[in-house]
Every structure is written in structure tokens, then in C-alpha cells.
Amino acid sequence: MCCQPKGHSNKLGMEACNCGCGCGTEAPMGFQRMFYSKQERKEQLENYLKKLQAEIEEVEKRLKHMEEK
Secondary structure, eight states, rough: OOTTTTTBBOOOOOOOOOSSSSSSSSGGGGGGOOOOOOHHHHHHHHHHHHHHHHHHHHHHHHHHHHHOO
């Protein structure tokens, strides 16, 4: 169980914890896997891209709304 309210996430939105509480892993002292396969990395980047695109859409909506007022 993580010591943080909603866990942690890294730049790619993947679950991560660097406080040493050991959440997200069964390894002692919170050690986590450091290397990912090419396919896993590709999937991570695709998910990150989707999140960025959704954020861009939201910003564009807000700008459009501001221009209408």
C-alpha cells in the first residue's frame, strides 16, 4: 500500500513510487524494474501521447470559450 493518497506516477503516467514505501511491487525496500522491452516502451509512449492529445483538446476548448466571451 502506498503512503501517498493516490499513489505516484512518472512522466509517462505509469505507476511509480520513489519514496521507498514499496507500493506497486512485492520486492523489498520498494525496488522496481528499471528496464522495459521495446514493445512495453512503445505502449507507454502511445499512452502518453493519447494523454497529451486529450490535454491539447481541453486547452483548445478553453481558449475557444475565452474567445467567445
